[in-house]
Amino acid sequence: MRNAFIEELVALARKHPQVALIVGDLGYSVIEPFAEEFPDRFVNAGVAEQNMTGLAAGMASEGYHVFTYSIANFPTFRCAEQIRNDVAYHELPVTVVAVGGGLAYGALGYSHHAVQDYALMRTMPNMVLAAPGDPMEVRAAMRFLVENPGPSYLRLGKAGEPSFHTAPPEVAPGRWLKLRDGEPDRAFLSTGAGLQIAMDWAVTPEHAGREVYSMPLWSMAAKASQAEMLRTRSDVITVEDHLYDGGFGSWLLEAKALDQSLTCAVRPRALDPVVCGTVGSQATLNRLGGL
Amino acid sequence: MASLQIASVDLARRMRAQAVKMVHRARASHIGSALSIADIVAVLYGQVMALDPARPDWDERDRFLLSKGHACVAVYAALAECGFIPESALLNYGQDHSMLMNHISHKVPGVEFSTGSLGHGLPFGVGKALAAKRSGRGWRTFVLLSDGELGEGSNWEAMMFAAHHGLDNLTAIVDYNKLQSLTTVDATLRVEPLADKLRAFGWAVREVDGHDHAALIAALERGAGAVGKPTFVIAHTTKGKGVSFMENAVPWHYKSPNDAELSRALEEIGDA
Numbered sequence A: 001m002r003n004a005f006i007e008e009l010v011a012l013a014r015k016h017p018q019v020a021l022i023v024g025d026l027g028y029s030v031i032e033p034f035a036e037e038f039p040d041r042f043v044n045a046g047v048a049e050q051n052m053t054g055l056a057a058g059m060a061s062e063g064y065h066v067f068t069y070s071i072a073n074f075p076t077f078r079c080a081e082q083i084r085n086d087v088a089y090h091e092l093p094v095t096v097v098a099v100g101g102g103l104a105y106g107a108l109g110y111s112h113h114a115v116q117d118y119a120l121m122r123t124m125p126n127m128v129l130a131a132p133g134d135p136m137e138v139r140a141a142m143r144f145l146v147e148n149p150g151p152s153y154l155r156l157g158k159a160g161e162p163s164f165h166t167a168p169p170e171v172a173p174g175r176w177l178k179l180r181d182g183e184p185d186r187a188f189l190s191t192g193a194g195l196q197i198a199m200d201w202a203v204t205p206e207h208a209g210r211e212v213y214s215m216p217l218w219s220m221a222a223k224a225s226q227a228e229m230l231r232t233r234s235d236v237i238t239v240e241d242h243l244y245d246g247g248f249g250s251w252l253l254e255a256k257a258l259d260q261s262l263t264c265a266v267r268p269r270a271l272d273p274v275v276c277g278t279v280g281s282q283a284t285l286n287r288l289g290g291l
Numbered sequence B: 001m002a003s004l005q006i007a008s009v010d011l012a013r014r015m016r017a018q019a020v021k022m023v024h025r026a027r028a029s030h031i032g033s034a035l036s037i038a039d040i041v042a043v044l045y046g047q048v049m050a051l052d053p054a055r056p057d058w059d060e061r062d063r064f065l066l067s068k069g070h071a072c073v074a075v076y077a078a079l080a081e082c083g084f085i086p087e088s089a090l091l092n093y094g095q096d097h098s099m100l101m102n103h104i105s106h107k108v109p110g111v112e113f114s115t116g117s118l119g120h121g122l123p124f125g126v127g128k129a130l131a132a133k134r135s136g137r138g139w140r141t142f143v144l145l146s147d148g149e150l151g152e153g154s155n156w157e158a159m160m161f162a163a164h165h166g167l168d169n170l171t172a173i174v175d176y177n178k179l180q181s182l183t184t185v186d187a188t189l190r191v192e193p194l195a196d197k198l199r200a201f202g203w204a205v206r207e208v209d210g211h212d213h214a215a216l217i218a219a220l221e222r223g224a225g226a227v228g229k230p231t232f233v234i235a236h237t238t239k240g241k242g243v244s245f246m247e248n249a250v251p252w253h254y255k256s257p258n259d260a261e262l263s264r265a266l267e268e269i270g271d272a
């Protein structure tokens, strides 16, 4: 995902002169192609995420679309108020990029576990959340975010994720992307790295015949479009590598609650808080957390 | 109770050997960062801080906070060498369900505070020092930071507070190895003139060679600091110190030694 990210960012920067990148002293052996080709649109802000985000908002107010880049919680929680007040409230085109979403940095411990980021970002009214499930969704999401500039959050895994799409899909906030056929009334709906897990579960006898969809883009506003998707279904299991509270399944439940006539069961599968503070590989921790 | 009186030069050597073994086994990063602080940590644990390995929570102990939590293997090794945790625990570093996570963890006996996100140690240390002052207790607080970490504004807020409140029971040490994640500190966010900045923020400042044990002891021992002000020790260090091919090399912020590199490293460190 990191590679798809930097390749796509370079491609977008060639087309769009306003695309800029600010890193928080991170991105070794990832961000160099951008820094070399666009030195005027690159800066390493140092280990100073609040300033990184504040200055990104300032640059965005002068016409840039700024991507801020760091890992796990550093570009989000560390500078939550800069995102809330400077970026989101002023409706500025800043894309906050976090690598190591979920438990990708398992052994690095709680400081590096990004399992509460959706909760933070999705309470900002005009924020678009991008949680791609594969490298193709990374590219599609980034194109959408640059063509529809505004406050956004891009959550990436690390490296080596498999591709499920053969080409970048057509994406929009709230849109369900079908990845596996099945009976039309039962579905998995994942976001982010939940896609891989949903695809694995879909081949087990317990879930035979269940469709798989990915939702790489979502937002507060996109809740309104979910009734239409839930109306024709009886059972949707959401899958995410985030805590249940404030997460993606909770988002869909909130969307469902907007229309009391919906009867579709929405059953979130998310991480149990037992993973908080436990050390282990991503796979071990996801399993421990119930995924 | 006084310090543990463990010969610190030999302690640092054993810690360096343990540290490279740990990152090799766990295929973990940050060995350069840990070797950089081995002498400072050995001096603190062996010669300076009042500690009791049998009672990690002993109320009179001096408090140590590793703000650059990514360098935790140096401290885990010190804790094992000083008897806080069994040496065998080091084998589990970074493994599934280990208490030794790859950033310093307060779930380990003898560790006060978990870090991993830079810029948290000094504000927390200021809180401890203020608590000691307000409750009339005599123990000291030490916070070890990295130089790139000084980019975080939280440190400068804490510095203003500590000076304003005259926290002379607080000692901050910066591991000034001049490198950070992508390149040098100078090429990222200059900290110079560092001593002048820290003095202007109201701190007493001492500059030492961070690998010279006598100089470190002289700067850190009880009574060495100023009265009425917190003390900042600028420790000039070499990232990767003690293993020639890791010294002053950015890639060793990330790389984990392979088998051949481990043997060479242990040979240079003088692991018996």
Ligand SMILES: Cc1ncc(C[n+]2csc(CCOP(=O)(O)OP(=O)(O)O)c2C)c(N)n1
Pocket (backbone or CB within 6 Å): A024, A025, A026, A047, A048, A049, A070, A074, A078, B032, B033, B036, B068, B070, B116, B117, B118, B119, B146, B147, B148, B149, B150, B175, B177, B179, B180, B181, B239, B253
């Ligand atoms: C708030 C925060 N931002 C970013 C990081 C990622 N990170 C880990 S170490 C490091 C910088 C390393 O340089 P320095 O602070 O000088 O430490 P040292 O060279 O001694 O390892 C960074 C950016 C982090 N741990 N915390």
